Amino acid sequence: MRFEFNGNDANVSFSGDLTFADHMMFREIADRLRASTDKTIVIDVANLDFIDSAGLGMLLIAREEARKLNRTLVLRGAKGQVGRMFGLTKFDTLFSVEA
Amino acid sequence: MTSTLDAEMATAEVESTTACWNGLAEASLALSLLPPATVCVEQDLIDSCKRWSRPRPVCRHLGLVLTTRSAYRCMVARPFVDAIAERIDLSDDVRERAHTALQEAVMNAVLHGNLELDSALRDDLAGMDKTHDTIEQLLLKPQVALSAIRIDAIWNAAELLIMVRDSGSGFDKKLVPASEEWSAAGHIGSGRGFLILEAFCDRLALLRGGTLIRLGFHL
Secondary structure: OEEEEOOOOOEEEEEEEEOHHHHHHHHHHHHHHHHOOOOEEEEEEEEEEEEOHHHHHHHHHHHHHHHHOOOEEEEEOOOHHHHHHHHHOOHHHOOEEEO | OOOHHHHHHHHOOOOOOEEEEOOOOHHHHHHHOOOOOOEEEEHHHOOOHHHHOOOOOOOOEEEEEEEHHHHHHOOOHHHHHHHHHOOOOOOHHHHHHHHHHHHHHHHHHHHHHHOOOOHHHHOOHHHHHHHHHHHHHHOOOHHHHOOEEEEEEEEOOOEEEEEEEOOOOOOOHHHOOOHHHHHOOOOOOOOHHHHHHHHHOOEEEEEHHHOEEEEEEEO
């Protein structure tokens, strides 16, 4: 997976594949998101091509971390296989999901 | 349920073209799986792969034998499904579902099969870190790192079957959380992989005490 922060530490874009193998990268991202002070954290997944159950688990962990800090985590732009996985696991009931 | 494809596989002739993979990267795996290879064996398992051998169809079959170490470090599902698509026409839908389901089955074979880890340990950041540290420690042991995982695909005009077999001791299917249990709002724990397998396969079977997962897709 590749990631890019968009101007501040509360807005990050993912691209490529988010899988079990990306835990180190996800750890770095989670630490930066936690260090931000914005009320809303946005993860843009519009360019994410593939996600597995471990990747979904990482997003759920990020949600829990945001909740502990009284922040809202928004997932933006899911499509293709990623959108299908979000739908299957009812992510729209767990996150704020934006098109 | 036994399908026509299962019966064909049981009576097929033995013939295979074996290729070798260095176990290092997805790109080299993709090259090793190119036709006419029918079986690809990771370099470190060449000597021991005979015990994994069994009769295979002359064609309509692709196999991959790899180590736990490589299955953990390289994402093998995509190149394997791409290699199947080199041999038969797969719709975008089947290709996406097969890739997703195979990824889950392989990670299940690695984590719960050969490494015997509990996915509930990965429910938070600290647990995720600890799990990956544990995996790296386990992979320092040759008997663990080199334990085998075998992936086989067979197909005919109507169906594609992909089997993933690990070297673990299996598990009790009753311990896998039901879909509705996992789907309870806010639940993070284990069972997500099986929810995905059930949803993305046209048929799914856990065989040999949970050491073999068979994924079926209508073509």
